[in-house]
Amino acid sequence: xxxxxxxxxxxxxxxxxxxxxxxxxxxxxxxxxxxxxxxxxxxxxxxxxxxxxxxxxxxxxxxxxxxxxxxxxxxxxxxxxxxxxxxxxxxxxxxxxxxxxxxxxxxxxxxxxxxxxxxxxxxxxxxxxxxxxxxxxxxxxxxxxxxxxxxxxxxxxxxxxxxxxxxxxxxxxxxxxxxxxxxxxxxxxxxxxxxxxxxxxxxxxxxxxxxxxxxxxxxxxxxxxxxxxxxxxxxxxxxxxxxxxxxxxxxxxxxxxxxxxxxxxxxxxxxxxxxxxxxxxxxxxxxxxxxxxxxxxxxxxxxxxxxxxxxxxxxxxxxxxxxxxxxxxxxxxxxxxxxxxxxxxxxxxxxxxxxxxxxxxxxxxxxxxxxxxxxxxxxxxxxxxxxxxxxxxxxxxxxx
Amino acid sequence: xxxxxxxxxxxxxxxxxxxxxxxxxxxxxxxxxxxxxxxxxxxxxxxxxxxxxxxxxxxxxxxxxxxxxxxxxxxxxxxxxxxxxxxxxxxxxxxxxxxxxxxxxxxxxxxxxxxxxxxxxxxxxxxxxxxxxxxxxxxxxxxxxxxxxxxxxxxxxxxxxxxxxxxxxxxxxxxxxxxxxxxxxxxxxxxxxxxxxxxxxxxxxxxxxxxxxxxxxxxxxxxxxxxxxxxxxxxxxxxxxxxxxxxxxxxxxxxxxxxxxxxxxxxxxxxxxxxxxxxxxxxxxxxxxxxxxxxxxxxxxxxxxxxxxxxxxxxxxxxxxxxxxxxxxxxxxxxxxxxxxxxxxxxxxxxxxxxxxxxxxx
Numbered sequence: 001x002x003x004x005x006x007x008x009x010x011x012x013x014x015x016x017x018x019x020x021x022x023x024x025x026x027x028x029x030x031x032x033x034x035x036x037x038x039x040x041x042x043x044x045x046x047x048x049x050x051x052x053x054x055x056x057x058x059x060x061x062x063x064x065x066x067x068x069x070x071x072x073x074x075x076x077x078x079x080x081x082x083x084x085x086x087x088x089x090x091x092x093x094x095x096x097x098x099x100x101x102x103x104x105x106x107x108x109x110x111x112x113x114x115x116x117x118x119x120x121x122x123x124x125x126x127x128x129x130x131x132x133x134x135x136x137x138x139x140x141x142x143x144x145x146x147x148x149x150x151x152x153x154x155x156x157x158x159x160x161x162x163x164x165x166x167x168x169x170x171x172x173x174x175x176x177x178x179x180x181x182x183x184x185x186x187x188x189x190x191x192x193x194x195x196x197x198x199x200x201x202x203x204x205x206x207x208x209x210x211x212x213x214x215x216x217x218x219x220x221x222x223x224x225x226x227x228x229x230x231x232x233x234x235x236x237x238x239x240x241x242x243x244x245x246x247x248x249x250x251x252x253x254x255x256x257x258x259x260x261x262x263x264x265x266x267x268x269x270x271x272x273x274x275x276x277x278x279x280x281x282x283x284x285x286x287x288x289x290x291x292x293x294x295x296x297x298x299x300x301x302x303x304x305x306x307x308x309x310x311x312x313x314x315x316x317x318x319x320x321x322x323x324x325x326x327x328x329x330x331x332x333x334x335x336x337x338x339x340x341x342x343x344x345x346x347x348x349x350x351x352x353x354x355x356x357x358x359x360x361x362x363x364x365x366x367x368x369x370x371x372x373x374x375x376x377x378x379x380x381x382x383x384x385x386x387x388x389x390x391x392x393x394x395x396x397x398x399x400x
Numbered sequence: 401x402x403x404x405x406x407x408x409x410x411x412x413x414x415x416x417x418x419x420x421x422x423x424x425x426x427x428x429x430x431x432x433x434x435x436x437x438x439x440x441x442x443x444x445x446x447x448x449x450x451x452x453x454x455x456x457x458x459x460x461x462x463x464x465x466x467x468x469x470x471x472x473x474x475x476x477x478x479x480x481x482x483x484x485x486x487x488x489x490x491x492x493x494x495x496x497x498x499x500x501x502x503x504x505x506x507x508x509x510x511x512x513x514x515x516x517x518x519x520x521x522x523x524x525x526x527x528x529x530x531x532x533x534x535x536x537x538x539x540x541x542x543x544x545x546x547x548x549x550x551x552x553x554x555x556x557x558x559x560x561x562x563x564x565x566x567x568x569x570x571x572x573x574x575x576x577x578x579x580x581x582x583x584x585x586x587x588x589x590x591x592x593x594x595x596x597x598x599x600x601x602x603x604x605x606x607x608x609x610x611x612x613x614x615x616x617x618x619x620x621x622x623x624x625x626x627x628x629x630x631x632x633x634x635x636x637x638x639x640x641x642x643x644x645x646x647x648x649x650x651x652x653x654x655x656x657x658x659x660x661x662x663x664x665x666x667x668x669x670x671x672x673x674x675x676x677x678x679x680x681x682x683x684x685x686x687x688x689x690x691x692x693x694x695x696x697x698x699x700x701x702x703x704x705x706x707x708x709x710x711x712x713x714x715x716x717x718x719x720x721x722x723x724x725x726x727x728x729x730x731x732x733x734x735x736x737x738x739x740x741x742x743x744x745x746x747x748x749x750x751x752x753x754x755x756x757x758x759x760x761x762x
Contacts, residue, residue, distance in 0.1 A: 035555050043642040057559070057732060146642045148633060148729025154459035220634055220728045381559070382731045385643050 031055050035381075039068050043146045043385045046395030050372070052384070059384050062376035064369060066399055073400040077359035082108055082182055082325040085359065090176040092361065093397040095138050098124075098131035098167070099338045100397075101180035106261050107334025107345040108182045111327045116320055120184050121263045122309040123317075126197065127167060127179065129298040129305075133204075134163040135339035136291045136298075139392040143288060144215050146389035147224050152215040159207050162200050169193065183321035194306045201299050208295055216292055222278075225285040229375045229387040232282055239371045242364055243341025244294065245391065247273050248287035255337035267304050269297045284390035291392075294339075326354050340364040340392055361400055365393045432524040436513045439710075443669035444662045445475040447717060454718065455725045485654035490553060493651065497551030502652065502659040505544030509667035511537045516673050517592045519683050519705030530591035531583055534674055535576050538629065541667065542568050545638070548660070549648035560647025563732055564638030568629055570739045575625035577747035578618035581754040582608055582678035585615070595682035603688035603696045607681040612757050617750035619679045621743055623716070626671035628735065630664065633724035637732050672716035676709060683709045 038049035047068035053061040073092060077085050089104045090097035102124055109116065141156030164174045170189045171179035179186050215221055231241070236249040246253050254271040256264040272293035279285035329351030335344035341364025348358040368391050375387050419427030449464070449472065456463030464471030489498055515530035517523040527533050542565050549561020585608050586594040600606035609615050628635035639647030649660045676682055683705030687695035699708075730738070 033555065042645060144728065148636070148640065148642065149727065150455070151459050151725050154461065158460050215728075218728060220730055223734060224728060224731055380731065380733070382637075382640070382643050382729075 057380050064372045069395045069399040081354045087178040093394050096131045096135040096339045097177050098127045102128050103336035103343040105182050110334045111332040119310045122305045126305045129301050132339045133298050134160045143389040185317035188317050227280050228284045228383050230282045240367045244290040245368045247290045249282040287390045363397045365398045440666045444665040447665040448475045454721045458725050482658040492553045494551040497547040501548030502656045506663040508540030509663045512670045519702040521702035529589045531589040552651040556645045557648050557650045560638045560644045571625045571628040574743035574747040578622035581618035598681040599684045601689040604686040609679040614753045630667045634727040672713040676712035
């Protein structure tokens with residue numbers, strides 16, 4: 001007989017009877033039950049485990065357990081050269097690799113203080129925004145699945161397929177690109193790339209409208225998400241939320257506007273926030289709507305980039321890449337707006353080595369997920385699923 | 401040759417029918433059950449195939465394409481695979497309940513087949529309280545679900561079972577009242593008689609759905625309630641795969657899982673057949689006689705009867721699938737709200753209105 005202490009759940013007694021492990025919960029009222037949701041649960045979006053204390057269908061407390069996908073990103077960074085970290089950032093948030101690469105490149109370029117060719121910047125913004133659309137499509141589609149609507153998911157994946165083909169054409173890979181390098185790009189985009197992207201934008205606009213009608217305006221969908229998991233703006237800021245989660249609470253905060261990087265200051269787009277007519281500010285539906293609106297804004301950005309982009313004559317995507325990346329002694333925090341929020345890299349350099357002394361990643365999903373305990377209090381199990389889905393976590397980024 | 405075949409069949413059927421151990425007419429029961437089992441099996445095989453194809457076409461996919469032409473043998477391959485699988489009973493499960501659960505579930509849905517008139521010439525048991533029996537016997541499914549959910553010794557299964565029991569027991573009330581409206585229009589609970597009363601040379605115009613303007617209300621109420629009774633979307637909360645993993649059959653695999661599946665598709669066809677019989681004329685042809693084109697006479701008869709009932713049943717199964725692949729799932733409390741505060745009052749209203757209509761409108 002052995003006494004264990006699990007976080008927040010009181011002590012739990014475990015008795016071993018041959019191979020059978022019998023867990024007896026102590027310090028629990030008779031109507032309470034410990035329910036382990038995950039890590040193999042279908043709607044925890046990966047290997048997240050939520051240990052819930054339930055009273056019937058009501059979850060009185062839910063504690064997230066992380067670390068099932070931990071791959072020592074930060075320790076790895078201390079042991080390889082700067083360019084070798086870029087492919088690894090793809091594997092953090094595997095649904096938006098381009099954005100992660102861009103965030104890391106922006107941080108290192110800030111440390112190196114180098115000038116980037118304009119065409120590189122525009123290409124970066126195009127691929128990053130394409131990737132943002134793809135990522136939001138996955139978020140919206142899987143949110144539909146969480147609430148029992150299967151068809152929108154496959155519609156989303158059908159359209160995402162076109163984006164993946166475009167990105168594959170540019171970079172050679174479908175998910176883990178290693179396309180945006182520090183100071184430049186792996187290669188220029190193919191000759192007809194802009195034309196194809198324009199075709200995609202023209203094709204996708206009506207599809208996005210159809211998706212909106214099919215899922216977001218569905219009566220049952222609204223009933224399931226409106227008023228569920230409300231997060232007030234001040235609490236959201238205190239938790240350090242960012243991205244669509246924070247904007248869902250009504251805060252107009254977008255790093256592309258508020259801490260501009262790359263060519264975003266030259267581009268026109270709105271920071272999408274819910275207007276409170278269709279949804280209650282800060283609920284699951286608001287967060288979902290923000291993602292849906294951001295898809296439109298990304299399409300606008302892509303069109304503008306194609307118009308403004310300088311031609312390919314005499315263009316070398318690798319012209320600004322330093323021969324050897326060895327930054328001066330110092331530290332930098334570079335951040336970028338990822339589909340899931342602020343992805344920041346804190347990099348420390350000792351000035352002698354070609355490897356960072358310290359590289360810390362500030363993950364958006366991890367910070368967003370930290371509010372789970374507050375959000376889940378007193379919710380029903382179906383609502384808990386709706387809340388996890390609206391946070392839109394990628395466990396690769398949560399655990400790193 | 402056909403005569404020979406017929407004679408042989410007759411000899412066989414008489415041999416089975418004369419099987420009466422201890423004076424019980426068991427042979428007759430078996431004789432009636434054989435075609436019904438085949439109907440249930442076909443509704444599973446082609447129900448599953450149809451569901452996969454329909455959902456695929458709705459979602460810009462092709463669905464199964466490999467096994468046979470257009471994947472038509474896919475379900476058979478799946479069943480073969482399920483038969484080969486190891487029969488796993490979890491160590492800490494209540495073995496007895498775990499094993500009998502799927503069986504009770506299937507029996508519950510299959511017993512109602514006995515009173516479905518498939519054609520003027522064929523009904524398993526011509527009970528004079530057939531409709532009442534069909535409503536009542538379905539409740540046996542609850543026992544199977546509870547046995548499966550409790551016996552699995554899994555928290556998700558238990559949630560699924562408890563939800564399912566609450567749901568099925570609640571939705572039986574509006575469903576039964578809605579069916580009573582149909583019974584009131586016929587003046588009988590005998591399924592065969594209800595069907596016969598709806599036949600006539602005008603085809604669909606004789607169906608109860610088109611006989612009174614009020615009949616639409618119980619028709620819709622029963623259709624919605626029947627979705628909940630067979631755990632179909634948007635009321636599939638007992639198995640809600642994104643919430644409860646797979647609900648009460650989380651722990652099942654192999655043949656036991658196949659039996660649960662068979663029960664689900666069996667009861668889908670069963671409720672579709674009941675709604676067709678009570679409101680849409682059962683085995684009656686919907687085609688009217690137009691002048692010299694005696695379409696109704698041409699398309700009536702025992703074989704045509706079976707065709708019409710099964711087609712009507714398949715139509716409702718199609719609608720069930722259509723809804724499943726379009727709508728999200730309701731929450732458990734919203735489901736109960738819909739049952740007790742919307743469907744049940746409206747069922748009572750339609751009950752009273754039908755009574756008034758039947759008394760005052762000739």
